[in-house]
Structures are given as structure tokens and as C-alpha cells.
Amino acid sequence: MSTIHDDQGKGMNDPLLELSGYLLRRASAAALNELNDRLAALGLRHTDVSLLLLIRANPGITQSQAGRLLDIQRANMVPVVARLEKRGLIKRTPVDGRSRAIRLTAAGRMLAKKSFAVVQALDQDLIGRVPAKLRQAVRPILLALWQGAAE
């Protein structure tokens, strides 16, 4: 991770720092890298964890429903689900002829718990980096930036 504070960045002029959208992207990328680093010990990536947590909160959810909530297209859900199933973290049972209900296995519940602790710890760290007076504005701002997007 390089930032404007690097020695190598001295004397340079970075007009991108004036752009909120750029700061949003850099902050997101940094947090995502940090999350993936911390999750590596569990052999998971952020995508796996988001799906595990969603299944845990919604036992029996289908692949399509999960994909819509996570904004992952049906076609792209296939390898993610297959990987978690192969690892024995989730199981699928037919709900009708075409849909399958996804649930966590015991191993999946264990790993969901562990990964949730990691995710929550990072979230606390992220919030802790924000000056105390601004902390209560973090979630409303991020929600507004996201949910206000054209869809």
C-alpha cells in the first residue's frame, strides 16, 4: 500500500485527493485488502464471508436471492457456492424443481462465527480511525452514498 505520505510521493501534486469518489475508492480498497489479509488465516476471502453470513442470517435462502442481496450475478455465484459446498461449509437441498435451499453445516457455522469476529474487529478498527466527533456520521454517509446511486 502506497499513499501520498510515502517518501517517494514528495513534491508531487495529487489532484485526485480533492475528489470524494477517489477517496471512497482508495478507502474501500485499503479496507478490503486488510480484510482479506485477516481472513487468510481462515482460508476465506471477503466474498465467501459475505455469503456465509447471509446464509447464517437466512437459512434456506436460495442462490439467486443471495446473489441479489450481494449484487453478485447468478452466473458468478456458481463458483463461489461450489467452493463453499466442496469445503463442506454449506449444503443444498431442493426446494422445488429448480431452486435449492442453502444452509450452513456445523463446520460452516463454526467458520461463520470465527469470520464474523474478524469482520467485526476490522469494523471496530475502521471506526476507531475516524475522529470521535465524526463517528456517528460514518454509516449514514456511506448508506447515502450507496443507496442514492442510480439503479
Add this chain to the structure above:
Amino acid sequence: MSTIHDDQGKGMNDPLLELSGYLLRRASAAALNELNDRLAALGLRHTDVSLLLLIRANPGITQSQAGRLLDIQRANMVPVVARLEKRGLIKRTPVDGRSRAIRLTAAGRMLAKKSFAVVQALDQDLIGRVPAKLRQAVRPILLALWQGAAE
């Protein structure tokens, strides 16, 4: 773009919405998609624009310096720079035996100007989605989330 507000999301429980890190990622992805959509008319992607704007603000910057500021590795800068050069938007001149100074061509300056207008317009739109009382907190929060990251 799907969100929790979709009809298909009804009745679902999304625990990820409690996580600032997740909101950060979704907000960033949404903004990035929107930016790339708007830049498509210019035949550019967000990466191209960030480099064009950085070169415009720092004529003669080298590929490595730009990569450090943008957090793009040397190896990954090669195709980006090559594409912009092939399109006649930038030119490179040797500064010593190994480094080359990058500058915008006339066409590059024109496109940098146009793309900067697009980027600034999106930035205004983004800020406009945030409740007025919270707007002044947007940049400090994003900077804190980013620059507070371990490096």
C-alpha cells in the same frame, strides 16, 4: 445494481448492513460503476482518467512515481501507459537511461479536461446524496478510513 430495497430482497435479513466496511465497499463499487458508465462516452475507464489527471498536474512524472501515487504496481502500469500512448494522449521522453518523463499531448489535455468535468460532476452528485448536515464530514471520514490503514 441490486439493493436491499429490491422487491426480491423482501423478507430477507441482511446482517452485512450493520458493517461499515461492507457499506464502504458497496458505496465504492456503486460509484465506480457509475463513473465508468459516464466515462464510456469518452472511451476511458476510471484508471485511465486517474492517470491522465495525475500527469496533467505533474508534467514529466515518471511511470513509477505515478504508480506509487495511484497504488498501481510497476508491472500493472505498463498496459495502462501503453494504451494511453497508443491513443496519442500521452508522450514519453527519456529523462535518464531508465526513466521516462510522461506528458500529455494536445489530445490528452483535451480529454483530461473533458474527463475531469465528468469526474467532478459525479463528485457533486455523490456529495448531493448526503444529507446537508453531514456533507462536511464526508472527506475527513474517507481520508481517516484510508490513511489510517496499515501500510
Add this chain to the structure above:
DNA sequence: TATTGTTATACTCTATAACTATA
């Protein structure tokens, strides 16, 4: 007709290792 899960495919972005030529 629309939806679910799937395959195939391609493109972008990112990561690592290794090479050359220069400093």
C-alpha cells in the same frame, strides 16, 4: 413467459516473479 442454475467466455484489476539496463 419468466426464473433457477449452469456453462462458456471475456475483460478488468491485481499480484508475483524474473529479466534487462541503468543508477
Add this chain to the structure above:
DNA sequence: TATAGTTATAGAGTATAACAATA
């Protein structure tokens, strides 16, 4: 020894089109 630019390669994530089976 370290750095700049490059090549090659692999892994994520994402996008579209198409298909079979089912609703």
C-alpha cells in the same frame, strides 16, 4: 545494490449470452 521499465503469468471479480429444466 537498488531502481525503472518490461514480460509473463496467475488469480480475483465482473459482465454477457445462451442453454435446459422448471414455474
